[in-house]
Amino acid sequence: MRTRWSEQHLRLRREVIEFFEEVWQPEWLSTEPESDEYRAMGREMDKRLIERGWYTLHWPPEFGGKGDMIQHTILRELEGYYRVPTYGGHGRFIVGPALLQFGTKEQQEKYMPGIADGSLVICEGLTEPDAGSDLGSLRATARREGDRYIIDGTKLYVTFGHYANAMLLAARTDPAARKHEGVSLFLIDMKLPGMKTSPLMCITGHQVNEVVFRDVSIPADSLLGEENRGFYHMALALNYERSGVNAPSRYMAELEDIVALAKETGRWDDPGIRGRCGELATMLSAWRAMAWRVAGAQARGVVPTWEASVAELYRKNTNPVFGDLLIDLFGPDAVISRGETPAVLHGRIEYDLLESFNNHGQGGLLVTKNAIARRGLRLPRE
Amino acid sequence: VPDLAIELGDERLELLRTVRSVSEDSAKAGPATADGHSLWTQLAALDLLGVGVDADTGGSAVDIGVIGLGLGAGNAEVPYAEAAAAAIGLGSAGGAAARQALRGHCDGSLRLIPVNKNGGQVRTITGASFAQDVSGSDVPAVTLLGYEQRDGKAALTLLSEVWLGPRVRTAARGVYRSLPSPDWDHDGAELVAEGHDAEVLWDDIRSLNRLLCAAELTGGARWMLDTADAYSRVRHQFGHPIGSYQGLQHVLVDILAAVEASELLVFETLAAWGDGGDEQEFHDLCPVACAFARRRLHAVMKDCYGVLGGIGFMEEHAVSAYNRTMLLRLSQVGSSIELNESASTRIRRRQWVQ
Numbered sequence: 001m002r003t004r005w006s007e008q009h010l011r012l013r014r015e016v017i018e019f020f021e022e023v024w025q026p027e028w029l030s031t032e033p034e035s036d037e038y039r040a041m042g043r044e045m046d047k048r049l050i051e052r053g054w055y056t057l058h059w060p061p062e063f064g065g066k067g068d069m070i071q072h073t074i075l076r077e078l079e080g081y082y083r084v085p086t087y088g089g090h091g092r093f094i095v096g097p098a099l100l101q102f103g104t105k106e107q108q109e110k111y112m113p114g115i116a117d118g119s120l121v122i123c124e125g126l127t128e129p130d131a132g133s134d135l136g137s138l139r140a141t142a143r144r145e146g147d148r149y150i151i152d153g154t155k156l157y158v159t160f161g162h163y164a165n166a167m168l169l170a171a172r173t174d175p176a177a178r179k180h181e182g183v184s185l186f187l188i189d190m191k192l193p194g195m196k197t198s199p200l201m202c203i204t205g206h207q208v209n210e211v212v213f214r215d216v217s218i219p220a221d222s223l224l225g226e227e228n229r230g231f232y233h234m235a236l237a238l239n240y241e242r243s244g245v246n247a248p249s250r251y252m253a254e255l256e257d258i259v260a261l262a263k264e265t266g267r268w269d270d271p272g273i274r275g276r277c278g279e280l281a282t283m284l285s286a287w288r289a290m291a292w293r294v295a296g297a298q299a300r301g302v303v304p305t306w307e308a309s310v311a312e313l314y315r316k317n318t319n320p321v322f323g324d325l326l327i328d329l330f331g332p333d334a335v336i337s338r339g340e341t342p343a344v345l346h347g348r349i350e351y352d353l354l355e356s357f358n359n360h361g362q363g364g365l366l367v368t369k370n371a372i373a374r375r376g377l378r379l380p381r382e
Numbered sequence: 383v384p385d386l387a388i389e390l391g392d393e394r395l396e397l398l399r400t401v402r403s404v405s406e407d408s409a410k411a412g413p414a415t416a417d418g419h420s421l422w423t424q425l426a427a428l429d430l431l432g433v434g435v436d437a438d439t440g441g442s443a444v445d446i447g448v449i450g451l452g453l454g455a456g457n458a459e460v461p462y463a464e465a466a467a468a469a470i471g472l473g474s475a476g477g478a479a480a481r482q483a484l485r486g487h488c489d490g491s492l493r494l495i496p497v498n499k500n501g502g503q504v505r506t507i508t509g510a511s512f513a514q515d516v517s518g519s520d521v522p523a524v525t526l527l528g529y530e531q532r533d534g535k536a537a538l539t540l541l542s543e544v545w546l547g548p549r550v551r552t553a554a555r556g557v558y559r560s561l562p563s564p565d566w567d568h569d570g571a572e573l574v575a576e577g578h579d580a581e582v583l584w585d586d587i588r589s590l591n592r593l594l595c596a597a598e599l600t601g602g603a604r605w606m607l608d609t610a611d612a613y614s615r616v617r618h619q620f621g622h623p624i625g626s627y628q629g630l631q632h633v634l635v636d637i638l639a640a641v642e643a644s645e646l647l648v649f650e651t652l653a654a655w656g657d658g659g660d661e662q663e664f665h666d667l668c669p670v671a672c673a674f675a676r677r678r679l680h681a682v683m684k685d686c687y688g689v690l691g692g693i694g695f696m697e698e699h700a701v702s703a704y705n706r707t708m709l710l711r712l713s714q715v716g717s718s719i720e721l722n723e724s725a726s727t728r729i730r731r732r733q734w735v736q
Binding site: 372 | 387389611614615622623625626627628631632634635636638639642643644646647650653667669670671673674677678718719721722723724725726727728729730731732733734735
């Protein structure tokens with residue numbers, strides 16, 4: 001990968017590596033991710049990235065951007081590799097770029113500074129009880145009444161919802177339109193009368209949320225982009241962060257720690273274990289190459305739709321291999337939770353093992369393959 | 383030209399087209415005449431054998447990979463991966479014998495074949511993948527570049543004018559001959575490097591050889607993807623094209639994902655080779671790219687047969703010829719066990735940020 005970067009990119013990479021080496025703390029790995037301590041570390045790291053002008057590196061200069069998409073991807077990969085705690089939600093990655101593309105001048109002025117200085121945390125309200133992978137089937141409605149919209153419906157699995165200040169909401173504005181054509185996007189406050197946020201706990205201990213809307217009234221200028229074009233706006237907005245390059249690098253760092261531990265405990269003497277680790281490293285390299293391909297396309301201004309799905313497919317194919325290796329390496333110790341005395345690597349092995357079942361993101365495995373079949377291979381429909 | 387995962391640029395795409403085209407023409411000539419010699423001569427006439435090894439011709443390891451990709455896509459059966467890897471090694475070695483052999487490689491008058499004289503995996507690389515009828519007077523003999531460890535000391539030796547043994551029946555398409563045990567001690571053998579230098583050179587040659595085999599395999603796998611994809615659109619069962627069924631679509635998606643990643647890994651690795659490259663990245667990635675090609679492209683071959691069904695299993699179908707060549711290349715990339723082990727030895731703390 002290094003051979004493809006310019007000297008400018010390599011320089012930034014060296015700076016970022018030096019910085020993360022300097023500020024890295026073991027507590028990043030040992031602290032409970034849903035704890036106040038972890039969030040405080042995330043806030044602190046967001047702040048330090050902002051100070052260096054790295055937080056919104058890929059934004060246009062007038063909104064504080066100082067770099068390009070490749071530099072942003074270099075930073076993201078290293079954030080994953082050093083497992084840097086973060087706090088700021090989707091604003092930096094998805095909502096900010098979406099605002100730049102579809103937002104009004106007023107919306108940009110209202111939200112962009114807060115996203116850029118880390119004070120505004122934005123979550124996404126997309127998934128619903130009956131609309132997950134099939135986002136076009138969402139049922140939450142936004143009914144126009146004069147100069148306001150009235151929101152009704154339920155959003156599920158809202159990450160950051162319990163501490164976000166704002167939400168990027170997708171709701172149906174034209175119930176009579178075809179399913180992908182009656183959806184609009186809104187940027188709304190999280191503390192509105194009629195909104196109720198309740199916790200849902202993931203098996204990894206992360207909190208996501210259910211957010212219920214009952215006759216929630218929002219001003220009409222909350223609309224982001226064109227009315228009824230929200231599905232297409234969202235598809236483009238999500239592409240800004242579709243390389244997912246921070247994920248294979250995080251896995252690789254975990255693998256490096258695991259290999260170091262296996263060497264200490266003597267498990268590394270087993271050629272079967274070494275081969276399995278080599279196979280996992282191979283899959284991670286393939287995943288990384290695919291993720292960088294997506295980033296390269298983005299840097300050229302190309303929207304990488306199915307290519308991003310191929311990168312995502314590598315995540316879904318790597319997960320079970322990783323989980324299987326953890327069980328083989330650590331046996332029953334692999335399931336000991338964080339906080340218990342014999343927990344391996346402060347419970348990270350248990351966390352990684354549980355996380356290896358996280359195959360639903362960006363649609364399940366079959367949905368991901370369907371997307372590649374349709375957009376990448378353009379295969380006929382049955 | 384296939385829709386590639388890698389950004390090659392116009393010149394390299396043209397190179398790919400040319401190599402693929404001459405390879406396909408050669409393959410169409412059929413088994414009786416496809417002894418590889420005419421294609422080898424053509425590659426030399428087009429100045430392609432000197433690419434990446436001859437300063438006058440220019441080019442880089444990436445260009446060599448592009449040629450490998452084209453040869454694979456055109457199902458060529460010539461020992462290009464072996465000869466190019468050996469030539470790169472000889473270029474680093476220096477010396478009169480090495481220079482002479484390099485000249486012979488570039489003008490097509492000889493075929494360099496690396497041989498591990500101590501046996502093992504590399505020896506199987508050399509025994510196959512070239513097909514020539516030694517009874518033809520215009521067919522050159524093989525020049526061996528032999529590596530050995532004797533009495534604890536490494537040596538790399540050139541041996542010219544080695545004639546092949548009798549024909550050997552193989553799964554592959556062309557005419558194959560066994561590699562005899564040559565007399566390495568005869569007067570014509572010339573020492574190219576010894577000791578640590580020989581070890582380093584041999585390690586590079588072996589790595590490049592495997593990687594170029596992976597490049598050819600990837601070219602063949604891209605052809606298989608195109609073939610399976612096209613068939614899925616015209617073959618109807620139960621009233622619909624089979625490519626409209628989700629189960630089959632997912633098989634094609636797995637093929638696509640493997641081919642795309644293999645292209646990226648092979649070329650990322652080749653880009654790290656040589657001047658302006660990154661030696662550590664090359665050695666980190668090489669077993670990874672080879673292990674990936676070895677396992678995942680084998681799966682591609684299986685899946686291609688799955689899509690084609692019975693018609694693909696017929697000897698007359700083009701996929702048979704590709705499959706046989708690719709089987710050979712698979713065996714030359716190395717064993718999965720060895721490659722995974724090799725990839726594991728590269729895992730170390732902060733590996734991706736060094």
